[in-house]
């Protein structure tokens with residue numbers, strides 16, 4: 001069991017990482033809230049595995065539980081789904097102190113957080129992430145929201161949780177493709193911030209991909225939460241260093257959008273990291289031997305490093321419409337060694353194109 005503290009100007013909270021946290025959630029949440037009622041929001045793929053266990057644990061602590069089960073999938077990350085959360089909770093005379101618990105991946109976490117930010121102008125919010133991506137990335141940092149027809153995550157709010165409870169046992173039932181997608185963010189964290197972590201991951205990756213060693217998974221999640229937390233603490237509202245977390249994401253978002261969101265986020269970030277390392281080498285920032293180590297680790301994590309078939313122009317167009325474009329300039333997060341990155345907004349368009357072509 002470990003607890004990583006996230007210390008922000010207006011909120012501090014612990015991220016608990018442990019096996020069996022869903023079974024034991026009632027007691028942990030009772031320490032956070034003396035109130036009578038809690039809401040649990042989850043999706044229809046997560047519910048069959050964990051909802052009954054969580055609800056029983058909460059009821060054992062005399063919580064009255066209202067659960068909302070939404071359809072699973074990014075296509076349901078909409079205002080309409082958030083509306084369903086309102087519709088199902090508000091008739092229960094919700095009070096400003098009644099917490100909302102998100103049980104699920106990043107989609108459920110983002111929507112529940114947004115609902116918690118807006119119900120009565122803000123109710124307490126607890127994250128219980130069940131995907132690797134949600135544990136190491138989405139549940140820490142307080143970004144919440146939904147997609148709009150014009151783009152992803154365009155509607156939202158910052159609303160920090162009061163606690164994050166990550167039960168690594170939940171990762172056993174996660175489809176392997178989803179698990180590997182989360183590993184892309186773990187590799188990203190080490191490349192941007194921790195050379196020792198990268199060395200360790202090179203030694204443990206083959207065991208990690210088996211998804212069945214709670215000890216190892218606990219260490220992986222704890223390590224990655226520490227990196228995400230330290231970046232978020234230094235830049236809670238994304239004015240500066242938090243942009244480092246976008247390593248692999250400028251290319252990645254372009255590929256994701258051009259694929260019509262058919263590829264998973266982590267798969268696109270994997271290709272995006274390969275392309276960013278390629279640009280870093282072409283710019284003379286990064287040693288080619290380091291680039292090769294990153295590419296090899298991505299491949300060993302079961303993620304794509306080449307084989308891209310989407311048209312380059314479609315990817316370039318999608319990159320240009322990313323919401324993080326500033327003053328019409330694309331900003332690239334490039335490693336100058338494993339464990340450190342710098343931001344460059346003057347990468348030549350031809351180099352960007354070549355890096356995409358090299359992914360074929």
Ligand SMILES: NC(=O)c1ccc[n+]([C@@H]2O[C@H](COP(=O)([O-])OP(=O)(O)OC[C@H]3O[C@@H](n4cnc5c(N)ncnc54)[C@H](O)[C@@H]3O)[C@@H](O)[C@H]2O)c1
Nearest residue numbers: 045072105106107108130131133134137138143170173174
């Ligand atoms: N707020 C942030 O800072 C932040 C950061 C990164 C990503 N995100 C968001 O996170 C979302 C992606 O999250 P995700 O990758 O967790 O996807 P997801 O929430 O869609 O979960 C992936 C799939 O796995 C299923 N699932 C979840 N846990 C399971 C388990 N333990 N066993 C079996 N099935 C399980 C889900 O039902 C879903 O079908 C995106 O919408 C993205 O925008 C947010």
Ligand SMILES: [Zn+2]
Nearest residue numbers: 185249265269
């Ligand atoms: Zn990401």
